[in-house]
Amino acid sequence: MEGLEVTVLIGLTILVGTMLAPRVRLALPLVLVILGLLLGFVPQLREIQLPPETVLLLFLPVMLFWESLTTSLRSIRRDFRYILPMSTLLVVASAFAVAGIGLLFGMPWETALILGAAVAPPDATAVAALGRLLPTRMFMKLKAESLTNDGTALVLYAIAISLALGGNVTPLSVTMSVLTSYIGGIAAGVVVAALGYLLLRRTSSTIVINVTLLLIPFSAFLLAEIVHASGVLAVVVAGLIVAYVSPRVTTASSRRQVAAAWPFGVFLLNGALFVLIGLEVQFVAHEISAAAIGRLVLITLAVWMTLLVVRYLFQVMNAPFQRRNPARPSRGARARSMAVSTVAGMRGAVSLAIALSVPAASATEGEIAGRDEIVFVTAGVILLSLLVQGPLLPAIVRWARFPVDHAEDEEYELAERTISGAALAALDDLAVEHGVGQEIRDKVRAEGYQMLEFSNARALAREQAIVDAEAQALDVMLDEPDPLGRGSISEAGDAGADAAPTTVRMPDATRLVDDEDGTEGEVRTLQMLATSVDVDVMQRSPLLRHEEHTRLKLALLDRKREVLLGLRRDGTVDDLVVRRISARLDLEQVRLQGIEDYD
Numbered sequence: 001m002e003g004l005e006v007t008v009l010i011g012l013t014i015l016v017g018t019m020l021a022p023r024v025r026l027a028l029p030l031v032l033v034i035l036g037l038l039l040g041f042v043p044q045l046r047e048i049q050l051p052p053e054t055v056l057l058l059f060l061p062v063m064l065f066w067e068s069l070t071t072s073l074r075s076i077r078r079d080f081r082y083i084l085p086m087s088t089l090l091v092v093a094s095a096f097a098v099a100g101i102g103l104l105f106g107m108p109w110e111t112a113l114i115l116g117a118a119v120a121p122p123d124a125t126a127v128a129a130l131g132r133l134l135p136t137r138m139f140m141k142l143k144a145e146s147l148t149n150d151g152t153a154l155v156l157y158a159i160a161i162s163l164a165l166g167g168n169v170t171p172l173s174v175t176m177s178v179l180t181s182y183i184g185g186i187a188a189g190v191v192v193a194a195l196g197y198l199l200l201r202r203t204s205s206t207i208v209i210n211v212t213l214l215l216i217p218f219s220a221f222l223l224a225e226i227v228h229a230s231g232v233l234a235v236v237v238a239g240l241i242v243a244y245v246s247p248r249v250t251t252a253s254s255r256r257q258v259a260a261a262w263p264f265g266v267f268l269l270n271g272a273l274f275v276l277i278g279l280e281v282q283f284v285a286h287e288i289s290a291a292a293i294g295r296l297v298l299i300t301l302a303v304w305m306t307l308l309v310v311r312y313l314f315q316v317m318n319a320p321f322q323r324r325n326p327a328r329p330s331r332g333a334r335a336r337s338m339a340v341s342t343v344a345g346m347r348g349a350v351s352l353a354i355a356l357s358v359p360a361a362s363a364t365e366g367e368i369a370g371r372d373e374i375v376f377v378t379a380g381v382i383l384l385s386l387l388v389q390g391p392l393l394p395a396i397v398r399w400a401r402f403p404v405d406h407a408e409d410e411e412y413e414l415a416e417r418t419i420s421g422a423a424l425a426a427l428d429d430l431a432v433e434h435g436v437g438q439e440i441r442d443k444v445r446a447e448g449y450q451m452l453e454f455s456n457a458r459a460l461a462r463e464q465a466i467v468d469a470e471a472q473a474l475d476v477m478l479d480e481p482d483p484l485g486r487g488s489i490s491e492a493g494d495a496g497a498d499a500a501p502t503t504v505r506m507p508d509a510t511r512l513v514d515d516e517d518g519t520e521g522e523v524r525t526l527q528m529l530a531t532s533v534d535v536d537v538m539q540r541s542p543l544l545r546h547e548e549h550t551r552l553k554l555a556l557l558d559r560k561r562e563v564l565l566g567l568r569r570d571g572t573v574d575d576l577v578v579r580r581i582s583a584r585l586d587l588e589q590v591r592l593q594g595i596e597d598y599d
Contacts, residue, residue: 006048013039014271029126029274030390033383036278046283048276055353057221059269060150061235065217066266067124067147068239069246072575074568075140076240081322082141087149090314094120095156097310098303105299110164111370117156118355118378119303121149123348125270126386133394134344135402136576138337142344150350151230155181157354164369184229189237192220196242200249206596209254210261216242243575247565252586253596259583273349274386280352281379288376296373300380307381312342336400343396346385351378406466411573413459415581418567419560420452430555440548444556550592557589 013035021028039045076083095116102112124146127139134142155177162169196216200209217235224234246255288296315338355378358371427448431441564581567573 009039009045010272010275011268013275014268017271017275027390029270030386032271032274033278033386036275037282038278039275040279040282045279046286048279049283052353052356055273055349056231056357059273060232060350060353061217061221063125063266063269064147064232064235065239066262067128067143068236069243069262070576070579071143071147071240071243072140073240073244074571074574075137076144079137079141079144082318083144083148085318085321086141086145086314088152090311091120091149091152092156093314094307094310095153097306101302101306102299105295105302107299107373108369110160111374113160114157114164114358115303115355115374115377117153117160118351118374119307119347119381120156121153121347121350122146122345123350124150125273125350126346126348127344128270133397134340135405136408137405138341138344142341146345147236148233150232151181151185153350153354154230154232157357161358180228181230182233184227185224185231185233186237188224188227188229188231188234189220189239190241192216192223192234193238193241193245195219196238197245197249200246204251206251206254206257209250210257213242213250213258247561247578247582252589252593255582255586256590259586277349277352277379277382277386280356280375281383284372284376284379287372292373296376297380299373300377300384303377304381304384307345307347308342311345312338315341333400337402340393340396340400340402343389343393346389347378347382348386349382352382355379406462408574408577409462411577412580413455413462415564415567415573415577416455417452417459419563419581420448420455422563423556423559424448424452426559427552427556430559431552434548434551434555436548436552437545440545440552444549444552448556553592554589557585557592560585 014032017028017031017035021031024031095113098116098119099109099112102115103109107115122142122145124143127142127146159169159174159177193216196212199212203209203212216238220234220238221231224231250258285293319334319338352375355375358374424445427441427445430436431444561582564573564578564585568575568578
């Protein structure tokens, strides 16, 4: 099929899957894989191939870079003892365990090791797509692990290919390959991120900033490939560095554009990959002879179960080396957590790309035995992990009974109150610095106190909701109502129905009266403001007051960002909380400054 036809077909499949997934109550990746399998029954569509270089050189840098930008650095530092062995030693252990299974079923040693390298690493895109049900800390640990384990798998793959082609592999050469891959990948990521930082510091153009951000992952991958290092690790390191420095070297307009464009682009790439995985499974299944299908299905099941068992056992053996937590959970809770982590470790497009990269023939050394078997088993393992582990994950999470984690909400509320208080404290100094009059100063101060009161009220409401939920759960347990329980918000509203109407001041200064004709009151207020002719022409110009208001608000936003980044630097709030609050501040700044003209 022509490229345009394939593009339209995949786009329509993603559209249908997006509309169908909520109706059938399945995760979108699972629906897309199933649709890809169904499309594969059409012989012409089965010919649509997934070029491995497209995944490794085009799809992967973009997706890994975005996942790195949205990863918590504090979580990586806190759980580094967990992430490092899981992304290195576990990959090696899984690869050799799978190689042992391959030997039991009669595969050559080199072919079995290539298979092990292909299926060993959980995939970052699959984890990001299906792991949102997990607790935040577990999700971040699994995400950080899957971002870096591809580098280990690719090193193993290169060693296995060298063995299969008759290369001379020694312990020294393996050590040098590992060091070059990791150290070179980290260095390449740091160099490209540093160059990007220097360029971003010297521009405020939204287009220039976002083109630079788009080039960073590809440049990091390219530089790593030139020095024969891990391109995956280079992209991840560059992304983590850019995520940390971007609030200081990018603009609010550019960040809003990134927040809108990158998730959509990554969504399309992910969707295309899952559809192509389904098509590739059909293609491989039709390429294998019917006599060999049964044996390969058994190998696929054995490899898939081996990966699950090895991952669980490795976590059990790794547990004594983790940082001691004063509030250490019980042994049963740790076992349930390990079971959830085991099920959440799903394989994806990277594994298939590694399998498809196996050369079918070499002009000098000859053909690598068992390439079709490697591709078939790898595709089968991916299919099982998506279609079995994916639907099973929500049930396993419910079974694990994780306690509700309010840490992110508490940090968000703390940060909001802290930056609002700091802005109010600095308001007078900033007003003097920017030449703002007393009228605008008082108006902005009132808005600031309103925002602070809203933050405090939201925090109290959340805490009260937690208390009410616990009381309700206790009532259900005791099968008795709580005579001292507080009424709901609606009951409180009914009790105060006879009270005097209250006025709620909205962010746009519109007044709403909570009586029966409150809406009409709002309309009358707006009409009065719009039609009033009682204007004092001796007052300062509305344009001048608007300019002063804008200057002061922008100065306060800068002060809030400075305090927010200080909280992140001290480790008080998480990077994800900083991203949420920064997005709100950016929206407010864009409203004040207007949308930048890109022409």
